[in-house]
Amino acid sequence: MRFAIAMIALCGTVAADAATIDLDTPGVLDQLQRSKPALHARVMTLVSAAQSTPCTTETFRVVQAKVAARDIDCSMLIRTSLPPKQRVTFALDGATYTTVVALRYTSSIVR
Secondary structure (H helix, E strand, O other): OHHHHHHHHHHHHHHHHHOEEEOOOOOHHHHHHHHOHHHHHHHHHHHHHHHHOOOOOHHHHHHHHHHOOEEEEEEEEEEOOOOOEEEEEEEEOOEEEEEEEEOOOHHHOOO
C-alpha cells in the first residue's frame, strides 16, 4: 500500500514538472508565437511587467489580472549581474512558465 501511494505521489510530481515550460530554452518563444499567438502575447506582457516593476506592486497585480496569470513567484533571489536578474514563474492556461528577467527598475532604488 505504501509503495502504491509513493508511486502515485512520484508520478504526480513528474507530471507537474512536465508541464513547466522554460521560456529561456532556445526556440520556445518562437514556437509559442507560431502555435498560440494570443497566449504568447499574454506571456510577453507579464514578462515585460516583471522586468519593469516589482512583482509586489499594485501595477504588477493589475497586469497579472489582465492576462489571467496564477501562482506568480518572483524569486527573492536577485542575481548580482549587470543588469540584475530575477527568476519569474507563473501559470497560464494550465501550464507553468519560468524565465529569468533582467530588472530595469533597479536604477531607481539602488544608488
